[in-house]
Amino acid sequence: MSESAAVRGPVIILVEPQMGENIGMAARAMANFGLAEMRLVNPRDGWPNEKAEAASAGALHVLAGVRVFGSVEEAVADLNFVFATTARERGQQKRVLGADAAMAETVAQAAGGAGVGVLFGRERTGLDNGAVALADAIITFPVNPAHASLNLAQAVLLVGYEWFKASGGTLPFAENERSVPATREAVLSFFNYLEGELDAAGFFTPPEKRSIMVRNLRNIFHRLRMTDQDVRTLRGAVVALVQGRRGGRNPPRKARAPEAGETGA
Template identity: 45%
Template sequence: MTGGRPVGGALLTPPHGESPIVVLVRPQMAANIGTAARAMANGGLFHLRIVAPRDGWPQPNAYAAASGADAILDAATIHPDIRSAVADCHRVFGTCPRPRHVIIPVRDARAAAQDFRNINARCLRLAVLFGPERAGLEADDLAHCDTLIRYPLNPQHNSLNLAQAVMILAYEWWMQAETAPPRLLQTNETRIATKGELEKFLDRLIAELDAAGFLHNPPKRPGMVRNLRHWFERGEVTEQELRTLHGVVTELARGRMVRGRFAGDVPDPPWEEKT
C-alpha cells in the first residue's frame, strides 16, 4: 500500500479511451525512467515511449524505482528518434522552461491538461515530450512539437527532475473533469493528418527547396528548416490539405525544371534576390 492505495498492476489498466502518451527523450538514468512511470501511474497516464535511452533497455533499476508501476514499463516501446516515436500521433506537446525564438502556442500545465481532454474526446492521439535530465529538449526536438508546455515556477529556482515534471502534468490530467467540452475542428470528409504523414510532406518540401537552391546557405539552413517545421506543426493539418500541398510542391518542381531548361524565356520573379 502507498498512501492508503494498492500499487499492484491490476490498477494500471487504461480506462476507456486513450490517455496521452508520455515520451521520454534520451533519458540518462534508469531510476528516472522508473520514477517517471510511478508518477504516470499516480496521475492516470498509461502509455510510455522511450527515445534512445542512454543505457539501453530494459533496465532493472527502472523497475526498482517504479514502485509497482511495472505494467507501464512492460508496455513501454523503444524508439531510435522522436520522429518514429510520434509518427502515429496527431498532436505533439513538448515541455520547455524558456521557449525562445520560436513562434508556437505555449500553455501552462493546467491549460495543457484541458487541451489533452479535448483532444482525447475527439479520438486524436497525442504525445508529450520530456527532455533529458541535464538540459531538457533541444531546438531540433522542439521542432517536432505543435504546442509547448511551460511550468511557471519560482524564477529564482525553477529546477525540476524528470519525475517531478511528469508528475505535475499527470496531476493536472487527473484533475480535469471528463466532461470538458471538446474544441471541434470541422474536417468534413477528410481527417487530421498524422505526424508521420506530415513528416513525409516536410521531407519532400525540404528536398525540393534544397534542389531549388533556397536552402543554399549552410549556416542558416538548420534554422530555416526548423522555421518551416514550426509553421506546419503549429496547427492540425488535415489529410486533404496535405494532398493539396503535395500538389503545390509538384507544380513548383515542374516549374523549376522548365525554368532550368528555358531560363532565357522565363523572367525572374520580382521577389528573387539579384546577385
C-alpha cells in the same frame, strides 16, 4: 478515474533519458494518475533497465508496455498532436500553455480520437530545439525563475496530475459525515449552563463587561457550527471540570509523598 475508464491519456515520451531511476519514477508518477503509455527515445543505458524497475514502486505495468525508438520523429509519427515541455523560451513562435490548460485541451482532443503525446527532455539539458520544433505547442510550469529546472519525474507528475483532474479524477475520500447540526435549544441550554458556571467561578469581571464577554464567548462557539455531538461533548467536559473542582465524581488524586528510598521523580 483510470485511463481505461476514460479517453486515452497522453503518451509520455522521454527523450534520451540518462538514468533508469528517473524512468522508473516517471512511470510511478504516470501510474499515480492513470497514464499507462510510455515511450523512450535512445535511453542512455539501454532498455530494459533494472534500476527503472526498482524505482517504479510497483508501476511495472507501465514499464512492461514501454516502446523504444531511435528518434523523436519515429516516437511521434502516429500521434496527431504533440506538446513539448521546456523551462525556457525557445523563440519558435509556438503557443505556450500551463499543464492545466494543455491537459484540458488533451481531454477534448483525445475524446475526438486524436493521439496526443508529451515530450520530456534529458535530465541535464532538456529538449533540444529540433525536438521542440516537432511539437504543436509548449508546456511550461510556473516555477521560481531562479531555480526553474524540474526533475524529470516531477515534470511528468505535474502533467499527469493535471490530466487526471481534467479527465474527471476525484479525491480518493471525502470528509467524514458529521452528526446533525445542534438544535438552537441544545446550543442555548449549553450556553446557559456554561455561563452559569463561569459566573460562579468569577469569570465575568468587571461586571459591566459581562454582556460583551458573553456575546464574544457565544460567537466563538457559533463559528464552530456545532453538531449535536459537539454540544453534548462540550457540556460533558464542563460538567466533569465542575464536579472535579467541587470534589464530585472522580476527583483528582492528591499527590502521594515519596516513601523512604524513592526519589519522587
